[in-house]
Amino acid sequence: MSQRDADSFISKNEREFILKALGEDVRLDGRRPNDIRKPKFQFSLDDRSATVAQGSTRVMAVVSAALEAPYPDRPSEGPLRFNVEFSPMASPAFEPGKPGEDAIQVARLIERGLRQSGAVDQEALCVVAGRKVWALRVDCHVLDHGGNLLDVSFLAALAALLAFRKPEVEVGGESGSEIIVHPPEVREPVPLTIHHLPVAVTFALFQAGDVLVADPTWKEEAAAAGSCTVVMNPAQEVCCVHKADGIGLSPEQFMRCVRLAGRQAEEVVAGLKKALEGHEVARVQARVRRHQQVPGLPAEGRHVMILGAKDPAGGAAPAPAAASGTAPAAAAKKPTAAADDVDEDADIDDGTDEEEEAEREKAEDAAAAAGTGPAGSSGRGAKAAQAGEDEDENMDDAGAVGKQQGGQKPKAKLAGPLVKPAGGKAGGKAAGTSPGAGSKRGGGATGGLQANKRGKDNVGFDELEAIAAVIAGVPPGGPAPGEPEPSLAAAVKPGKGRKGGGK
Amino acid sequence: MAAAALGKVVGPGDRVLDVPEQGTLRLSAGLTTHDGAVTSLKGGVLKSTRTGQLFLEGRQKRYIPAEGDVVVGVINDKHSENFTVDIGGPFNAVLPQLSFEGATRRNRPNLHPGDLVYARVVTAHRDTDPVLSCVDTAGRASGFGHLKEGMVLSCSSALARQLLGSPTAPVLEALGSGLQFELAVGLNGRVWLSAPTAATCVVVANAIAESEFRTPAQVRTMVARVLSRLG
Numbered sequence: 001m002s003q004r005d006a007d008s009f010i011s012k013n014e015r016e017f018i019l020k021a022l023g024e025d026v027r028l029d030g031r032r033p034n035d036i037r038k039p040k041f042q043f044s045l046d047d048r049s050a051t052v053a054q055g056s057t058r059v060m061a062v063v064s065a066a067l068e069a070p071y072p073d074r075p076s077e078g079p080l081r082f083n084v085e086f087s088p089m090a091s092p093a094f095e096p097g098k099p100g101e102d103a104i105q106v107a108r109l110i111e112r113g114l115r116q117s118g119a120v121d122q123e124a125l126c127v128v129a130g131r132k133v134w135a136l137r138v139d140c141h142v143l144d145h146g147g148n149l150l151d152v153s154f155l156a157a158l159a160a161l162l163a164f165r166k167p168e169v170e171v172g173g174e175s176g177s178e179i180i181v182h183p184p185e186v187r188e189p190v191p192l193t194i195h196h197l198p199v200a201v202t203f204a205l206f207q208a209g210d211v212l213v214a215d216p217t218w219k220e221e222a223a224a225a226g227s228c229t230v231v232m233n234p235a236q237e238v239c240c241v242h243k244a245d246g247i248g249l250s251p252e253q254f255m256r257c258v259r260l261a262g263r264q265a266e267e268v269v270a271g272l273k274k275a276l277e278g279h280e281v282a283r284v285q286a287r288v289r290r291h292q293q294v295p296g297l298p299a300e301g302r303h304v305m306i307l308g309a310k311d312p313a314g315g316a317a318p319a320p321a322a323a324s325g326t327a328p329a330a331a332a333k334k335p336t337a338a339a340d341d342v343d344e345d346a347d348i349d350d351g352t353d354e355e356e357e358a359e360r361e362k363a364e365d366a367a368a369a370a371g372t373g374p375a376g377s378s379g380r381g382a383k384a385a386q387a388g389e390d391e392d393e394n395m396d397d398a399g400a401v402g403k404q405q406g407g408q409k410p411k412a413k414l415a416g417p418l419v420k421p422a423g424g425k426a427g428g429k430a431a432g433t434s435p436g437a438g439s440k441r442g443g444g445a446t447g448g449l450q451a452n453k454r455g456k457d458n459v460g461f462d463e464l465e466a467i468a469a470v471i472a473g474v475p476p477g478g479p480a481p482g483e484p485e486p487s488l489a490a491a492v493k494p495g496k497g498r499k500g501g502g503k
Numbered sequence: 504m505a506a507a508a509l510g511k512v513v514g515p516g517d518r519v520l521d522v523p524e525q526g527t528l529r530l531s532a533g534l535t536t537h538d539g540a541v542t543s544l545k546g547g548v549l550k551s552t553r554t555g556q557l558f559l560e561g562r563q564k565r566y567i568p569a570e571g572d573v574v575v576g577v578i579n580d581k582h583s584e585n586f587t588v589d590i591g592g593p594f595n596a597v598l599p600q601l602s603f604e605g606a607t608r609r610n611r612p613n614l615h616p617g618d619l620v621y622a623r624v625v626t627a628h629r630d631t632d633p634v635l636s637c638v639d640t641a642g643r644a645s646g647f648g649h650l651k652e653g654m655v656l657s658c659s660s661a662l663a664r665q666l667l668g669s670p671t672a673p674v675l676e677a678l679g680s681g682l683q684f685e686l687a688v689g690l691n692g693r694v695w696l697s698a699p700t701a702a703t704c705v706v707v708a709n710a711i712a713e714s715e716f717r718t719p720a721q722v723r724t725m726v727a728r729v730l731s732r733l734g
Binding site: 016026028 | 619695701
């Protein structure tokens with residue numbers, strides 16, 4: 001077993017007790033010998049890190065990416081490095097400083113299991129072969145040591161890699177060899193390509209290998225005669241095996257480990273997938289919420305206008321996936337709030353209301369039709385958003401959120417032509433003004449998406465003026481900006497509080 | 504005034520209460536005076552001991568020894584005149600070989616590294632090794648000494664204090680009515696348990712650990728459920 005200094009030295013009594021209890025098929029925390037503690041996952045909203053807690057063991061893994069030159073012997077692969085640190089807050093036995101032997105051993109196992117097994121596609125990290133590749137670095141910090149650091153660190157690294165999103169990169173530009181990295185506000189970042197999901201399962205060995213204890217706590221590890229780790233994926237493929245020190249295992253005993261590990265791997269991966277789904281929902285909702293704040297806030301204030309890519313009427317787009325389902329739900333709430341604003345300020349913007357109505361009808365159709373090709377009004381709105389991007393951060397976020405929403409159903413939204421299903425319109429009307437406002441924004445949003453993809457070269461000067469006016473809180477005067485702008489102004493109502501925004 | 508502040512949750516550096524002009528305030532772990540006010544050195548809840556000393560109780564992984572504490576320690580080393588004992592504090596403690604009942608220079612205690620002992624802290628200063636003793640002030644063993652067999656449960660010092668306090672902690676009362684076990688509680692967050700079967704030990708240990716944040720009523724219900732399952 002790994003070295004233990006005085007701080008984590010267990011007494012003879014405990015050692016004997018653990019063996020005696022195993023003789024009665026009982027473990028210190030009441031588990032059975034083959035039970036593992038159920039891992040709990042927590043993901044950060046900045047798409048970079050994951051924390052896994054299994055019992056009292058907690059490990060946080062953070063992924064960072066940088067564009068670097070590749071190794072000369074692997075010109076089209078992005079390097080993937082793992083680093084594990086045992087934080088002194090995890091256990092009195094850990095000292096601050098460089099990672100010791102144990103930490104390096106854990107890092108090495110994670111590397112074998114995730115990189116050498118081909119779980120992470122390194123070729124997908126290539127940007128320009130031989131010149132620029134994404135170099136990924138995964139740092140695992142052990143926050144609390146309750147035993148079995150190997151398994152939990154491995155799982156944390158895998159979860160972080162699954163949750164990680166790398167910025168989208170475009171190679172081109174005028175000279176054709178420029179690399180443009182788009183910030184997340186401009187283009188939705190992309191997940192990594194992960195081929196399979198390996199999971200590490202460690203067994204502590206007692207009684208010359210006859211007794212296997214899965215997912216040992218630190219006392220069990222200290223009392224054990226040896227340990228064995230098997231890394232497997234739910235497809236029952238053994239990715240790697242770690243049998244470093246302690247007593248040996250016979251082939252039958254080893255096959256028992258493998259069988260048990262296979263079963264555990266399935267359960268753990270199922271739990272991980274479920275947690276990731278939940279995180280996806282939360283992630284989308286967080287971005288939607290962020291873009292909903294009071295427009296009067298300085299600099300970071302985001303306009304609501306280009307949100308709600310889905311037609312909240314819901315009729316046109318059933319949205320089967322739960323994840324995209326909540327996004328429209330969230331989007332639907334915003335239009336409601338915005339509609340409130342609109343109603344409040346009806347007395348101020350009398351003249352524009354009728355125009356708004358008319359606009360909403362049109363926008364509804366545009367949005368209901370999978371909101372892709374925003375012709376006419378929505379198109380202008382899109383360009384306005386696009387212009388905003390150049391001009392003002394506000395628009396960036398609006399466009400970005402549009403992108404975010406568009407990202408919910410990317411293919412469906414972008415591919416479809418502009419179609420006007422009657423159902424969508426009727427649905428929209430039935431729901432009243434709110435869906436109209438929402439879908440208007442939806443049109444704008446996805447239009448923004450399109451506009452961005454086209455490039456930043458079709459922004460008219462008058463739209464810039466209109467946007468500037470909107471931001472300044474002055475209703476844009478004159479018909480020059482075109483139809484959508486008054487609606488935008490009316491809908492956004494900068495400087496006025498939003499009711500119920502963000503929920 | 505001090506009584507009013509009891510149970511207050513404070514952060515490090517907070518002004519807990521003002522030093523009264525008259526009367527005495529006895530401060531213990533985690534409190535100090537600064538600018539005429541009692542300030543906290545760490546985060547925690549303000550409590551007072553039976554003897555009236557004010558101290559701050561906060562959750563921490565590392566135990567800080569204080570005089571008069573009873574602790575469960577693991578013997579690390581045997582020297583000619585004393586044992587080195589790990590009590591989970593910043594320094595290993597020293598337990599003189601003669602601090603056992605009936606121990607003389609000829610008749611030394613038969614303890615080896617890895618053995619568990621129940622001892623009391625005789626002296627504890629911030630920067631020195633604490634000194635333990637396995638006899639009480641009168642020279643009798645009164646429960647101290649070598650602990651044989653059993654298991655050790657790690658818990659917070661807050662729970663340990665609760666288990667040692669009077670009236671008897673509800674979880675111990677409830678468990679004691681149905682199961683037979685003995686325990687030695689160390690304020691360093693270690694509780695030694697022994698029972699006829701390992702399963703009973705495990706049940707008791709888990710019940711005690713679970714009872715930390717529950718009300719007495721919840722504890723009683725939980726223990727009743729556990730006992731009924733055991734049959």
